[in-house]
Amino acid sequence: MIAEGEPRWLTADQQRVWRAYLLGAARLTEALDADLRQFDVDLPEYEILVTLSEAPERQLRMSELATAVHQSRSRLTHTISRMERDKLVERVGCPTDRRGVWATLTETGMDRLRTAAPCHVAAVRQLFVDAVDPQDYAALGRAFEAVINATEPG
Amino acid sequence: MIAEGEPRWLTADQQRVWRAYLLGAARLTEALDADLRQFDVDLPEYEILVTLSEAPERQLRMSELATAVHQSRSRLTHTISRMERDKLVERVGCPTDRRGVWATLTETGMDRLRTAAPCHVAAVRQLFVDAVDPQDYAALGRAFEAVINATEPG
DNA sequence: GAGGATTGGTTGATATTTCAACTACATTCA
DNA sequence: TGAATGTAGTTGAAATATCAACCAATCCTC
Numbered sequence: 393m394i395a396e397g398e399p400r401w402l403t404a405d406q407q408r409v410w411r412a413y414l415l416g417a418a419r420l421t422e423a424l425d426a427d428l429r430q431f432d433v434d435l436p437e438y439e440i441l442v443t444l445s446e447a448p449e450r451q452l453r454m455s456e457l458a459t460a461v462h463q464s465r466s467r468l469t470h471t472i473s474r475m476e477r478d479k480l481v482e483r484v485g486c487p488t489d490r491r492g493v494w495a496t497l498t499e500t501g502m503d504r505l506r507t508a509a510p511c512h513v514a515a516v517r518q519l520f521v522d523a524v525d526p527q528d529y530a531a532l533g534r535a536f537e538a539v540i541n542a543t544e545p546g
Numbered sequence: 547m548i549a550e551g552e553p554r555w556l557t558a559d560q561q562r563v564w565r566a567y568l569l570g571a572a573r574l575t576e577a578l579d580a581d582l583r584q585f586d587v588d589l590p591e592y593e594i595l596v597t598l599s600e601a602p603e604r605q606l607r608m609s610e611l612a613t614a615v616h617q618s619r620s621r622l623t624h625t626i627s628r629m630e631r632d633k634l635v636e637r638v639g640c641p642t643d644r645r646g647v648w649a650t651l652t653e654t655g656m657d658r659l660r661t662a663a664p665c666h667v668a669a670v671r672q673l674f675v676d677a678v679d680p681q682d683y684a685a686l687g688r689a690f691e692a693v694i695n696a697t698e699p700g
Numbered sequence: 701g702a703g704g705a706t707t708g709g710t711t712g713a714t715a716t717t718t719c720a721a722c723t724a725c726a727t728t729c730a
Numbered sequence: 731t732g733a734a735t736g737t738a739g740t741t742g743a744a745a746t747a748t749c750a751a752c753c754a755a756t757c758c759t760c
Contacts, residue, residue, distance in 0.1 A: 399664035406675050409687035413674075414593070416690035417571055418616040419697035434716095439568070455738060462572040467717060469740055474716090491725045491738045510553035520567075521560050523696035524689040531685030533563030535678040536570035542677035543573035588746095609708060621747060623710055628746090645708045645755045 420519055427515045431508040436463065437475060438512065441505040444481065444497040451496035453486065480504055574673055581669045585662035590615065591629060592666065595659040598635065598651040605650035607640065634658055 402410060425435050433441065439461045444450050452460070458468040472495050475481045480501035486492030497505075521529065556564060579589050587595065593615045598604050606614070612622040626649050629635045634655035640646030651659075678686065 399667055400671065401667060402670070402675065405687075406683075409683060409690070410670065410675065412687050412690040412694060415616060416693035416697070420693055422616075423697050453738085462569060462576075464718075465739065466719075466741090470716075473740095486738095489726075489738080493739065513553055513555060516556070516564060517554065519696045520693060521556060521564065524692045528685040528689040528692070529560075529563060531682040532689045533559075533566050535682040535686045536563070536566040538678045538682070539570035539574055539674060540566060542673045543570070543577050607708085608710095618748075619709065620711090620749075624746075627710095640708095643708080643756075647709065 423519055424512070424515055428508060428512060431504065431511070432478075433480075433504065433508060436461065436471060437480075438505075438508065440471065440475065440495075441480065441497065441501055441508075444495065445502060445505055449496070450502070451484065451494040454493050454495055457495050475501070577673055578666070578669055582662060582666060585658060585665070586632075587634075587658065587662060590617065590625060591634075592659075592662065594625065594629065594649075595634065595651065595655055595662075598649065599656060599659055603650070604656070605638065605648040608647050608649055611649055629655070 421435060428434060428438055440457065443457060443460045444452055454468060454472070455465060457472075458465045461468070463471065472481060472483070476483060479498055482496050482498055484494040484496055486494055524532065575589060582588060582592055594611065597611060597614045598606055608622060608626070609619060611626075612619045615622070617625065626635060626637065630637060633652055636650050636652055638648040638650055640648055675683065
């Protein structure tokens, strides 16, 4: 449904913030991705490693994992196939629901995560957490909580 | 250069904010992209249209445009080729520097922008600008300014 | 003004993402 | 039971992005 009536353009200030966000976010993902490349993973793959490492038994159903790392189911299928080829994860058929598939973290995958994590966290700190004033950082958290609510699927 | 010493992990609060950002940003771009699809442009293309529309003569050198919309030069070449096929932009050889190429906005491209803009701005407001508390919004601006500084290329 | 380095941009191969079917299993309900 | 509907995940083709050369023009520097 398209909103009708005179469009309310952004004020100069609102626009400045919006553009700072666009540029900052682009720069940030680019830098983090470049940083992770030395460990042969990219950001989406890293998120998968982290998510699985925190799950019980280090495994998660494909669709749960897809939601957790904000990827489409189809995309996750392909991503996991590549990671499986690289021995970072394994697929295990789910015995109770035979449609289901568990993606499970291998020891190789866990090692990869352990290797990459310190460097990655340091980068996240340097470029994001520690770069921002603590007050603003807290506000940023609230801001994105609000965005998450506003974009709630459905 | 990898930072040495005990890795300083994120505190629970820091992590909460970081993850809220990751999820919120993903949701936001996904929603905006879906919204723009009805006008047959995606977010990166829309940014190109906006940037060109604001440039003198509605044209910009490829490399300037690449910087402005945070795309690699190679990626921009491909993107502009597609947009040229769709008559949204045109390439014009630069007379003074014969290596250079101007990407210029066509009237079709300008029309497309005029059509999409009200709806897009409304979505940006609904999901981002108006969804966030004004104080937090201002803080978010400062935060991303800081990120931009921290990620300054070089 | 003749190399040699830089810059601006493109190319094409490869990798990743998206999109629209499609298969197989589960659940519901009559 | 069994037909209809919904859910889990995959597939393969098409669209897009990345990466490493590459060409051509400009800029230095001697």
